Amino acid sequence: MFNDIGTLELITLVVLAVLVFGPEKLPKVIRDVSRTIRKIREFSESAKNDIRDELGPEYKDFEFQDLNPKTFIRKQLQNDDLGLNEIRDSLDLKKDIQQLADPNAVDVPSSSGPTTPPVPATPAIPPSTATATPAGPVGLEKKPEPAAERPPYDLDAT
Numbered sequence: 001m002f003n004d005i006g007t008l009e010l011i012t013l014v015v016l017a018v019l020v021f022g023p024e025k026l027p028k029v030i031r032d033v034s035r036t037i038r039k040i041r042e043f044s045e046s047a048k049n050d051i052r053d054e055l056g057p058e059y060k061d062f063e064f065q066d067l068n069p070k071t072f073i074r075k076q077l078q079n080d081d082l083g084l085n086e087i088r089d090s091l092d093l094k095k096d097i098q099q100l101a102d103p104n105a106v107d108v109p110s111s112s113g114p115t116t117p118p119v120p121a122t123p124a125i126p127p128s129t130a131t132a133t134p135a136g137p138v139g140l141e142k143k144p145e146p147a148a149e150r151p152p153y154d155l156d157a158t
Contacts, residue, residue: 017029048064097155100153100155101153101155
């Protein structure tokens with residue numbers, strides 16, 4: 001419950017409690033607070049046991065934490081009856097980004113499922129196969145421009 005309280009915060013709370021309640025009343029206040037917390041825990045445990053008894057023996061292993069939507073979804077996603085691990089692996093963006101960064105890299109298949117083959121880099125068109133421009137007036141002919149190579153993909157620029 002209070003896992004993220006550090007020593008400085010704990011010392012501050014103790015000093016504040018001494019200032020607010022005084023050193024004479026502080027032990028009595030601590031006893032009253034601990035008794036109240038204990039009663040609340042006993043009440044909640046008895047309520048949970050009553051609900052389990054009312055549900056019957058088929059819900060004997062029912063946990064109230066399962067009613068939390070995050071916990072329910074996490075449990076269902078960890079269950080691989082639906083093949084969700086294979087879908088999760090196919091949607092791995094890290095592999096796709098690495099392929100874009102280095103298209104010549106060899107894709108090592110993982111043991112979890114099928115992978116997509118690497119996308120080959122598009123070859124540059126050599127200037128000898130470039131299409132000629134139609135003949136126009138003499139002296140105003142356009143010279144065919146050599147096709148420029150595609151610059152490498154820069155991850156830092158995006």
